[in-house]
Amino acid sequence: MEFKINDEISEILPMLEANSHTIQIRRILAPAVINILWAIVCGTRFNRNDASLIQLLELLDLRSKAFDMSGFRYHSD
Numbered sequence: 001m002e003f004k005i006n007d008e009i010s011e012i013l014p015m016l017e018a019n020s021h022t023i024q025i026r027r028i029l030a031p032a033v034i035n036i037l038w039a040i041v042c043g044t045r046f047n048r049n050d051a052s053l054i055q056l057l058e059l060l061d062l063r064s065k066a067f068d069m070s071g072f073r074y075h076s077d
Contacts, residue, residue, distance in 0.1 A: 001036070001040060004035075004036050004039045004040065004045075005036055007045075008032040008035055008036055009032075011032070011048075012028055012029070012032055015028055016028065030057050030060075031046070031048050031053060031057065034046065034053065034056065034057065035053075
């Protein structure tokens with residue numbers, strides 16, 4: 001697991017260094033987290049530009065905006 005985490009970190013660091021201005025950290029960390037979990041479970045990882053990965057992250061984001069952890073509708077103002 002440590003090896004997989006280090007692989008993702010080695011991919012993230014150049015992105016952070018190249019974007020020294022304000023960045024959306026979730027857009028950088030979310031694919032890394034999915035890739036670590038996916039690599040542990042399935043033995044492979046997604047390319048950051050893979051359409052399936054992008055769609056999965058969009059769906060997870062929509063779900064998290066719609067529901068809180070208990071499964072009830074989330075009301076934000």
